[in-house]
Amino acid sequence: MQPTTPHQTTDGPRKIHPAIRMVWLFSNTVTFLIIAIISSTVEFSLLKALHAPWRFPIVMPILWVGIGIASASLLKLQWERWQYEVTDREVILSWGVWTQTRRFVPRDRIQHVDITSGPLARKFGLSHVHLYVAGAHGAVGGIPGLTHEEAEALRSMLVETQAEHV
Amino acid sequence: MFDRPHRLHPAAIVINFGSYFVSTSKAMATPLIALVASNARSGTHMLALMIGGFLALIGLFSLIGPLLHYFSTRFYIESDALVINSGFVWRKRRTIPLARIQNVNVERTIWHRILNAASVKIETAAGAKSEGDLAALSLEDANKLQMVLLHHRGSVEAPVDQAKPTPIYSLTTKQVFLAGMLGNRVVYILAGIFSVFQFDRSEKLFRPALQYIGHLSPMAAILAGAIAFFALVVIGWLVSIVMSATRFYGFRIDKHDRGLLLSHGLITQFRTIVPVGRVQSVRIVEPILFRMYGYCEMYADTAGTFDKKDVGAANKICPLLPEGQASQIGQHLLPGFEFERLQWRQVSPRTVARHATRYFIQLATLSAWPLAHWLKWNALWFVIPLAIYCWILGLFYFHYVGYSFTNDLLVARSGVFRKQAVIIPFDRIQHYTINSSLFQRWLGLTTVSVSSAASGGHAIHIADLEAPIAETLRVTIGTAIKNHLGSRRGGL
Numbered sequence: 001m002q003p004t005t006p007h008q009t010t011d012g013p014r015k016i017h018p019a020i021r022m023v024w025l026f027s028n029t030v031t032f033l034i035i036a037i038i039s040s041t042v043e044f045s046l047l048k049a050l051h052a053p054w055r056f057p058i059v060m061p062i063l064w065v066g067i068g069i070a071s072a073s074l075l076k077l078q079w080e081r082w083q084y085e086v087t088d089r090e091v092i093l094s095w096g097v098w099t100q101t102r103r104f105v106p107r108d109r110i111q112h113v114d115i116t117s118g119p120l121a122r123k124f125g126l127s128h129v130h131l132y133v134a135g136a137h138g139a140v141g142g143i144p145g146l147t148h149e150e151a152e153a154l155r156s157m158l159v160e161t162q163a164e165h166v
Numbered sequence: 167m168f169d170r171p172h173r174l175h176p177a178a179i180v181i182n183f184g185s186y187f188v189s190t191s192k193a194m195a196t197p198l199i200a201l202v203a204s205n206a207r208s209g210t211h212m213l214a215l216m217i218g219g220f221l222a223l224i225g226l227f228s229l230i231g232p233l234l235h236y237f238s239t240r241f242y243i244e245s246d247a248l249v250i251n252s253g254f255v256w257r258k259r260r261t262i263p264l265a266r267i268q269n270v271n272v273e274r275t276i277w278h279r280i281l282n283a284a285s286v287k288i289e290t291a292a293g294a295k296s297e298g299d300l301a302a303l304s305l306e307d308a309n310k311l312q313m314v315l316l317h318h319r320g321s322v323e324a325p326v327d328q329a330k331p332t333p334i335y336s337l338t339t340k341q342v343f344l345a346g347m348l349g350n351r352v353v354y355i356l357a358g359i360f361s362v363f364q365f366d367r368s369e370k371l372f373r374p375a376l377q378y379i380g381h382l383s384p385m386a387a388i389l390a391g392a393i394a395f396f397a398l399v400v401i402g403w404l405v406s407i408v409m410s411a412t413r414f415y416g417f418r419i420d421k422h423d424r425g426l427l428l429s430h431g432l433i434t435q436f437r438t439i440v441p442v443g444r445v446q447s448v449r450i451v452e453p454i455l456f457r458m459y460g461y462c463e464m465y466a467d468t469a470g471t472f473d474k475k476d477v478g479a480a481n482k483i484c485p486l487l488p489e490g491q492a493s494q495i496g497q498h499l500l501p502g503f504e505f506e507r508l509q510w511r512q513v514s515p516r517t518v519a520r521h522a523t524r525y526f527i528q529l530a531t532l533s534a535w536p537l538a539h540w541l542k543w544n545a546l547w548f549v550i551p552l553a554i555y556c557w558i559l560g561l562f563y564f565h566y567v568g569y570s571f572t573n574d575l576l577v578a579r580s581g582v583f584r585k586q587a588v589i590i591p592f593d594r595i596q597h598y599t600i601n602s603s604l605f606q607r608w609l610g611l612t613t614v615s616v617s618s619a620a621s622g623g624h625a626i627h628i629a630d631l632e633a634p635i636a637e638t639l640r641v642t643i644g645t646a647i648k649n650h651l652g653s654r655r656g657g658l
Contacts, residue, residue, distance in 0.1 A: 089648055101601040104640070106647055109596045133596040135446070135469045135619030140597050 006088060007107065008157045013085040013094070019124040020082075020145025021075045026120055028071050036064035084143050086157055091131060093141045103141055109133045113158050115151045127151035131158070167314060171240035171251070177281035178239075178302035182232030184277055185301075190224045196361045241300060248288065248315060250298055262298055266290045268444055268468045270312045274305075274435040284308035284437075288315065289468075309437075316424045316439055331420030331427050335495060337486060342417060345486035346410025348455040352402030414485050419495070426466075426498055428483070440483065444468045445499050446594045446620035448483075450492055452585040461486050466499050467620030481620075500575065500591055508570040508577055515564060516609045517630035522560035526553060569628045571642065574650070576616060578626040588626050593650035594618040598643055600636055612636035616643065 043057035078097050085092045091105045114130040121127065121144075129151050130139035146154065198220060202213060234254040241250045248262045269289040278284050284305045288298030303311065337345070379387055415432035425441040449465040456462055464484040484495060496503035529552055537545035562582050569578040576595070579587040598616045606612060612633045616626040631639065 090644065096601070099601055099603045100607070101599060103597060103599045104644065105597040106595070108651065133619070135596060136617065140617075 007160060008086070009088055010084070010086045010157075013083045013092075016079065016082045016084070016143065016145035017124075017126055017147055017150075018079060018145075019126060020121075021079050023120050023124055023126060023145070024075055024078065025072060028075075029068065032064050032068040032071070036061055036068075039064065079145075082145070086154070091141065091158065093143060105131055105133060105141055107158065110158055113155050114139070115155055117148070121145075129154050167310060168241070168243045171242045172303075172307070174236055174239050174241075174300060175281070175283045175302040175304050175307075176236065177278065177283040179232045179236045180281060181275070181277050181283070181285065181302050182235055183228055184275075186228035186231055187224060190228060191221075194220065194224065196358075235301070239300075241298075243314065248298060250300070260298065262288060262290060264315060264317075267315055269441065270315045270439065272308050272312050272437040274431070274437075276433045278302065279435065286311055312437075312439065313424070316441060331422045334419045334421050334426070334498060335484065335487075335491070336418035337414060339415070341486050342411055342414050343407055344459075344461075345414060346407035347403065348453070348459065348461065348486075349406040349410065350399065350402045351405040351409065352398050354405065355398055355402050410485065417485065419484065421498060426483070440466055440481075440499075441468065442466075442499055446590070446618040447624060448496055448499050448503070448589045449624060450496075450505065450587045450589075452489075452581075454583050456486075457585065460489050462489050462492060463487065464492065464495060467618075467624060469619035496589070500589065502572060502574050503589065504572075505577075505587070505589075508572070510568040510570050510579075512568050513564070513628065513630045514609075514611055514632045514635075516611060517567070518557070518560040518564045520560075520605065520609060520611070520630060521563045522553075522556045525556040525559050529556065567629070569626075569639075571646075573646070576626060576643065576646075578616075578628050580627070580629075588624055590616055590618045590626055591650075592643070592646040595643065595647055598640070600640055602633070606630065614639055614643075 039060035040057040043060045044055060047055050047057065074097050078095075081095055081097060081100065083092075083094045086107070089107060091107060091110070093101075093103045093105075095101055111132050111134055114132070115127050116130065117127040125147055126145050127148050127150075129143045129146060131141040131143075132138075133140050143154070198217070201216065235252065238254045238257075239250065239252040241248065243249070243264070246264050248264060248267075250260045250262075252258050252260075267288055267290060271287040271289070272284050273287065274284045281302070282305055283302040285302055286298075286300040286308050288300075290297045300308075300311075379390070382390060412432045412434075413436075414430045417428075417430040420427040420429070422439055425439050425443070428436065428438045428440065430436055445466045446469055447467045449467065451463045451465065452461075453463075463482065464487050465481045466483045467481050483499070487495060490506070493503060493505045493507075496505055530549075533548070533552075534545075537548055541548075559582055563580075566582070566585055567578075567580045569576070571577065574593075575589055575591050577587060577589045579585065596617050596619055598614065600612055600614055602612045609630075610633055611630045613627060613629045614631060614636050615628075618625075628636075628639070
């Protein structure tokens with residue numbers, strides 16, 4: 001066992017910023033709109049090819065608007081479920097509405113930390129913190145909806161743990 | 167030894183030309199076949215001209231690259247790092263810290279052997295391909311470089327240890343053929359046939375085939391289909407035997423002071439050292455035919471090797487291993503590995519219902535359209551045998567799936583037809599996850615997943631544990647990781 005020094009922690013689970021709901025709402029709306037337009041075009045082409053008595057797509061727009069409304073109504077729950085905690089040994093991320101996930105990343109396995117902020121998140125003063133470990137394709141965990149100060153503080157907290165070898 | 171810039175062996179021009187030519191020709195083979203088939207009535211001279219022109223063009227392009235590569239590539243070891251300078255127009259300088267090297271493979275194709283050369287492939291934990299690929303060095307230089315790089319203490323003057331390796335395991339020629347006979351490459355052949363049809367835009371091959379089948383009586387069509395299927399299986403089987411014989415001929419494992427030395431290959435010879443201190447996980451795989459004959463395959467994944475397609479079976483420790491000898495080989499890879507003595511724990515019996523439902527939905531979705539098309543409403547009769555079949559599959563799944571742990575290792579096994587056990591030492595775990603879908607929560611079940619640095623495709627997933635048991639396992643994993651801090655062997 002190697003000697004350990006106490007690390008900075010978050011002193012319990014923390015929630016992400018509530019403004020993230022607006023970011024999710026905007027991005028979900030844009031995504032569902034794009035899917036609705038593409039799938040409606042496909043439906044239109046199919047109706048035309050089948051010589052249907054009507055040409056106006058109905059199923060896909062209703063389906064995707066329905067999914068969009070259902071998704072928007074779950075945003076509050078999605079936000080409530082998102083939690084992160086930095087303990088002395090691990091970073092614990094919890095999220096998910098349908099599939100609920102808790103991910104545990106030992107602090108000394110973290111190879112590097114990214115802070116990203118898209119145009120929409122910047123508009124609301126938010127950043128995302130992504131954690132990387134060895135051998136994984138991409139980030140193993142991304143904490144959305146942190147203020148720039150929170151993101152910087154979290155980054156400093158995590159990089160103080162010197163990443164050891166794999 | 168390698169402190170000054172070294173050129174590649176001139177054989178690199180021939181080797182690279184060959185590999186460029188073969189890979190380009192492979193990529194162009196199916197459009198070429200389709201093109202030839204589509205213009206079959208254009209006359210022999212025209213066809214010969216087309217094929218000749220095609221090959222000449224591929225040959226010309228394949229020669230420019232290797233020449234530029236040979237004249238522009240230099241490599242040397244500088245301050246604990248391997249530096250490879252390459253590129254003629256776009257200059258590239260790649261620096262690979264020696265401490266980050268996971269594996270170094272020496273490979274000899276038939277061309278290498280004719281030209282007395284060998285290629286050296288260097289892997290780190292990153293990327294899907296070897297990070298350093300030296301196409302040809304003299305055999306002596308290749309072996310020396312492998313030793314120096316694996317020494318990874320940074321000393322350029324590191325003594326090259328020539329201690330005689332101790333044999334651990336070897337395959338007889340009969341066993342090599344058996345390894346091939348227990349596999350089947352029919353899927354590769356089917357993929358090749360479909361890719362030809364895909365490129366056959368003018369339908370010169372596809373339409374006549376369909377018309378021919380259309381003219382047959384139903385019984386003759388079924389018979390023709392059965393004969394074609396049987397022929398494909400036999401061809402796939404023969405291909406598998408040939409591939410196994412060429413790849414694993416003379417297979418042997420030796421204990422080397424740097425790790426395990428794997429030597430094999432009939433045409434292309436592989437000489438791979440697996441650094442045991444860097445093994446992230448070990449997998450024991452039992453496809454159905456292997457299991458029937460009491461054999462298994464063993465893989466040892468180091469960081470980044472799980473998806474490296476350009477390295478010949480680098481993580482396959484043994485293509486054919488009697489089940490009883492798994493622990494004997496495993497102990498050389500992971501200290502304390504005693505597979506036969508593991509106390510297996512089962513997951514919740516409710517997993518039968520969940521998996522049976524999943525199999526039923528998958529199979530029903532796949533078969534619904536053809537069955538409904540042929541049998542109309544009578545297709546619904548198939549629901550009953552399908553449900554029974556899926557329930558039996560679920561029972562098989564429950565019977566085999568399980569997990570176990572010792573003070574140092576976490577092990578999980580899964581699979582119905584192709585069974586697999588994954589072993590990850592606690593000191594190699596990178597992260598772990600507990601999740602539960604809506605359906606699982608209704609049943610009070612949870613999945614625990616554990617990943618190492620080599621787990622891109624082979625993480626441990628222990629599905630359908632009772633929620634309190636999953637929580638206990640989570641605490642056990644967390645505590646074990648904490649207890650193993652600082653005990654990691656090898657490092658990077």
